[in-house]
Amino acid sequence: MINEPVLLIVIPLFAGFLIPIIYLISKKAIKYIPIIAVFYNLFVLIRLIQINSTSLSYFTTGGYKVPFGINLIFNSQIGIILFAINLLALIALIFFLKKEFHLVNSFAYTLGFIIAISAVNGMVLTGDLFNLFVFMELAAIAGYIIATHKRGYYPSFLYVIISTFGSLLFLLGTITIYNVSGTLNMASVSENLVDVSPHFIVVLSVMFIVALSSESELLPLNAWVPKVYEKTSITGSIFFGSVLSTAALFAVIKVLVLVFKGGYEYLFNSLTIIGLATLLIGEFVAFKQRNVRKIVAYSSIAQAGLIISAVSVSLKNGTITDSIFNAAMFQLLNNIFAKGLILLGVGLLGYYSFEKLKGIAGKKKFASILITIGVLSIIGMPPFAGFWSKFFLIKSLIANKMIIFVAIFLASAIFEVYYYLRFIQNMYYEEFDSKIKINQISAVSYFLMISLSFMIIYIGFNPSSVMKTISDIFTGGII
Amino acid sequence: MGEIINYWTFIYGPLAIFLVGVYGLLTQKNLFKLVISINIMDLGVNLYIIALGYMDNASAPIYTAKLAVTSSRFVDPVPQALVLTSIVISVAVTAFVLALVIKNYEKYNTLDLIKIKGIEND
Amino acid sequence: MKKFWAIITVLLILFFLGSGLIPDLKIYKQNNLSQKTGKVYLNRTVNDDSPFKEIDKKLYGEANDVENNAANSVTSVIVDYRALDTLGEVTVLFLAITGVIALLGKSKKNNRILFEKPNYILNASSKILLPLIVLFGFYIFIHGHITPGGGFQGGTIVAASVLMMYFAQNNYKLKNNRMKVLESFSGLSFLIFGLLGIFIMGDFLQNFLELGIMGKLFSGGLIPIIYILVGLKVSAELSNVVYEFMGEE
Amino acid sequence: MNSLYIASIFIFVVFVLSILAIESKNILKSILFLSAASIFTAIIFVVWKAPDVAMTEAAIGAGFTTFLFFIAYFKVDKLEKEN
Structure with a gap:
């Protein structure tokens, strides 16, 4: 039994990559893959919460030491938030496969949903700024697809424009932090951000707040929220309301606590x-x-x-x-x-x-x-x-x-x-x-x-x- | 003069290109133009990232037979890796959003953002 | 008037960003790598005790005990040090293209874009060029760890050959289901290699193959394998985009 | 020093091209200006010792994206003519 949080990202991705092959064989069979994947995710999460204590543990990827390789952070607190998110995702998924599977191109939406779960888990778990950008973009693309669920093309377009602007700002901020502190790891950024001017921190934090506001529904960039909620399907509204926004909010809190805690x-x-x-x-x-x-x-x-x-x-x-x-x-x-x-x-x-x-x-x-x-x-x-x-x-x-x-x-x-x-x-x-x-x-x-x-x-x-x-x-x- | 050119090349130029994209987002109402604005913003961000990794008299971060001895006279490889990722992500988003533009035209018969907004609100 | 206010806004943003960033940005002349992650990646000393030390030994063609043996440092960062990013990036492309298929796949009644009928020379020469372009694309992503280039660039070149066929032959049709299988297969293999890393070495995507000598074609452990998988995936995905955008007859 | 001047001039070219892409009335021209700006960006990447990125930008940014824009434009154009 492997107890690595990276499984929470990998299992839904695996299901996602499996779906196109299964789809060519049987169109009905793709219903069951995502549910199995999310159930397995919840199972892994329970194990992880039992094993890991309240103190923060770093999990490396690729076998590289913490400030240099990409690392995932986990403790039972993050585990509980993840458990709630995954549970809601499971409920939305069961509902989707039961009730809304016939609605549209079921294949793309099933795939989008399962990969969105992977991305959301990644957003909550990752301890690396650029990795957060990648997972945010992945979750956002899944969101664009889910937003078109009931032919809501205009809200989806609006969402793409606003969210892309946000993520580009996030990229600007990330690379600026890298240039000054020499690292992309959130925890070691705050150690290296000591002798910079207050003005710099202001500009940097404004960049980050504006950048993260689109996904987490905060003020400057949240114009897409009501339009998308209004036009999407039931599954979509649960996804945006309970899954994506929670994960994005948690990502914002994580950035605030880890990067700007000084x-x-x-x-x-x-x-x-x-x-x-x-x-x-x-x-x-x-x-x-x-x-x-x-x-x-x-x-x-x-x-x-x-x-x-x-x-x-x-x-x-x-x-x-x-x-x-x-x-x-x-x-x-x-x-x-x-x-x-x-x-x-x-x-x-x-x-x-x-x-x-x-x-x-x-x-x-x-x-x-x-x-x-x-x-x-x-x-x-x-x-x-x-x-x-x-x-x-x-x-x-x-x-x-x-x-x-x-x-x-x-x-x-x-x-x-x-x-x-x-x-x-x-x-x-x-x-x-x-x-x-x-x-x-x-x-x-x-x-x-x-x-x-x-x-x-x-x-x-x-x-x-x-x-x-x-x-x-x-x-x-x-x- | 040299300083001004430095600032222009490494900070203000890329930021200016990024902000041209922002200007496009603020003023344009054709859906294609909005997508083009996003792509221009992307160009600016990518230039900014690479500019911050650049050093004078350094070589590309690839070990070759000529540059036998390891030294720190290489350009930083991390920003380049990040830009590679961001370019691929941007082409993915562009492909998707262009498909959306086509669907928007099919649904509303116009590419004008304000007209689409009007149809939506009716 | 709208333009005027837009210009004012943009200038304000420029002033705000520039004024805050410039004093603290070490612009390129002072830009030293001494305390940056990039230096550690370049020296391949991530798992050493003192990662920021100066090393002074020949790597290319000789070193075979370096932790990450791709001569191209950008490739080593993308495929090995920050491989999780690349996994996410490949998935972004995969998902976006699924979205494109979902959006455009429905309206396919006679939606093919037809250009002027290509003449005989174009028709014949494209058939000769096709294997050459595909071969070149494969070359680029097989040599991604030694020379500039890699999976994404090579994959785009392969997809460009499909595009050329669409332009040069009006009745060309890509077998897109095969491409989907290839896409899924390479994505799954990427994940399986990553999981094998957990089983054998204990970390996701950790290298478990022999590293070899830097600069040789067979070196770098997992790096060339993963970059080839990425190349196959990207070429399949972008070919599918070409297929969807050009439309069926 | 030389590469600095080259880069600064090319950045200015990209800047002008991007303004033209935004302000041009004709969408096709905009797309072409964007493509040209991408190509010049790729050249700047070469000057700044980033051959990998330059290849990606040239192949994906300038090549593939332009293709996507053109086809999307022609599709919309076709729909427009049908109506």
């Missing part, structure tokens, strides 16, 4: 402002929408802003303020499940605009209840998971005297509660339009939704144990 206070201050601005603008625009997918898209942007600003607040003093950082990680983890549940549930109902979803709870009771669980978790109602992450976040922020931050956060939360409750109210208390055809929801889909809501409720009822696990893992040992 106490650049102004950088983290400005990042906090960017994050809070993203939060406010996202919530404010979501407030005006009357289409569930657009609401989730803008709320997803807002959540990204919240997490980034919390992380940068926690990094401000040159060391990591554990309590804030852990709460932000908890929030990141909760968002994966809640957003996935809402997108899946609404996708299964088949309608996205408020007009068509009027009173649908009367006809589809169980599905509506499951969606409501996701919504309540995202807006932070007890006893669901989202409540506890927000609670811990506010508690730790107040303990660190970040009153303004808390005020902005609470103000945005009011917007969020309002528009999500309006959606719930619309589902439950409006008159059902009898002309609207109701979709049948199969047992498999129910099973997927129930498993997601089970996760949310489980975390919701055992917050202290989960938080304890998280803080055990995250405290001190963070990357």
Whole structure:
């Protein structure tokens, strides 16, 4: 039994390269390869989490020593995030193969999805700047293909343009770092970035933030998000909402922690402002929408802003303020499940605009209840998971005297509660339009939704144990 | 004068080419032109990367019989490897996005970004 | 007016980038390799105890105990030191081309681009040239570890021969399924060699073959094998792009 | 010193060509200007002692990308004529 994290990248790639050969033999058989690959991935991940402790381990590739060869970084914290991402990917994949396989050129999308999983794992695992660029580009190309799932050619084009601009900026920043510090390894960059001027760090970090903002849905380059969410399929929306954005956010956090950890206070201050601005603008625009997918898209942007600003607040003093950082990680983890549940549930109902979803709870009771669980978790109602992450976040922020931050956060939360409750109210208390055809929801889909809501409720009822696990893992040992 | 030429050649020139691409992204509305802008940005970035690896009086990083003794008078091979990767990635993206341009034309019957936006919003 | 604001924006960005970068960028005259990864790669001393030391021995044609034996240092970086990048890069191309096939494959009703009918000389000479071009492409990627060039360049040249056939003969049709099999096969072999590295040596893509003497054709362990696989993959992929873009009859 | 002047002049040429590629009204001309800029970039790479990159840029950047652009342009052109 090999216990190398590189398997998480290699196994989906192997499945991806196998698919074209299998396709020539039997067109149906390609359904099962990705599922086997992701199951095996989850199995490997459980083994890895058991074996590796909370401290950071470096895994070399090619047999070359750490600062010189490409290395992957892993500890059980990264393992948990990866586990959640892969689980969501598995759910989306099962749903895709069950329900949307007939939609379009099934071959390309199956392949795109499985390679996207590999790329996303690579983004989370890699400890090398240029390697991160390559995996980001791979994930982005998979994203372009997934975005065209329902003939969304224009959103996909927009996404290509914006994301390519971002990745070219990232390349500029990477090579500038290489020129100054002489290395591409994230951990040793920060050791070698000592005697450079503050102005240089500002320019460099602005480059990186703008570059990484396109994939992680942060402010300057996130114009593609609502358009792509609106036009893509259910699988696509889960992929963008729960899988890709989480991995990209984690990549941003990794770059921040590893490369810029040397106490650049102004950088983290400005990042906090960017994050809070993203939060406010996202919530404010979501407030005006009357289409569930657009609401989730803008709320997803807002959540990204919240997490980034919390992380940068926690990094401000040159060391990591554990309590804030852990709460932000908890929030990141909760968002994966809640957003996935809402997108899946609404996708299964088949309608996205408020007009068509009027009173649908009367006809589809169980599905509506499951969606409501996701919504309540995202807006932070007890006893669901989202409540506890927000609670811990506010508690730790107040303990660190970040009153303004808390005020902005609470103000945005009011917007969020309002528009999500309006959606719930619309589902439950409006008159059902009898002309609207109701979709049948199969047992498999129910099973997927129930498993997601089970996760949310489980975390919701055992917050202290989960938080304890998280803080055990995250405290001190963070990357 | 020499300094100015240095700065132009190694930093401002490549950055200027990159920014010409950015200018294209900001002003153009034909889909083909946008793809061309991206390619120009790519040229600028590649030039910048190679420029940072360049040294005077150094030779290409290939060992040959003539350059028998190892010395540090080689150009840095890392930026060259990175540029090779980035060129291949850029041609992959270009192939995909050109296919998208064709599909966009098939769907909307126009290549004008603003008109497509108008059709989308209707 | 839009152009004016665009120019202003661009100039601001240029000023911002330039002002921050220049004082700290060691531009080319001071650009020494002494503390850079590039020097370690050049000296082939990554796994030594003191990687940044000055070495002063003849490598080409003599050294057979160097850790990475490709005479072309760029190749050694791409295929060996940073091989995971190359795996990702090859996959990017593979995935993008799958996307192209997915997008263009549907609308194939009489969509072939026809140019003026080629005359007899073009028709006949292209048949003679085809094996020569393919041979040249193969030469480039087989010698990727000794001379400039390698899998990507050679693969493009092979794909260019397919393009030439499309231009020179109006009824030419590529057997694209074979190309897909070749593409998958070379990708899988790349991964299998990488996994063999784990099984035999303990690290993904670690070299487990004899290194030989630098500068010889049979040297460098896994490097030529992987670069040949990359070359085959790239030529198959780009040929498929040519096929998709030129369209069927 | 000599190579510096050569490189600076070629960079200026690439700069001008890229402006022409952006500003040209005709798409075909734009594509040709882009292709020319790629070729000059490849020459700069040779001057800067990067033969591998120069080969890649010439084969992939200048050659293959230009082909892709042309075919895409002709396809759109054909669709335009059919309508």
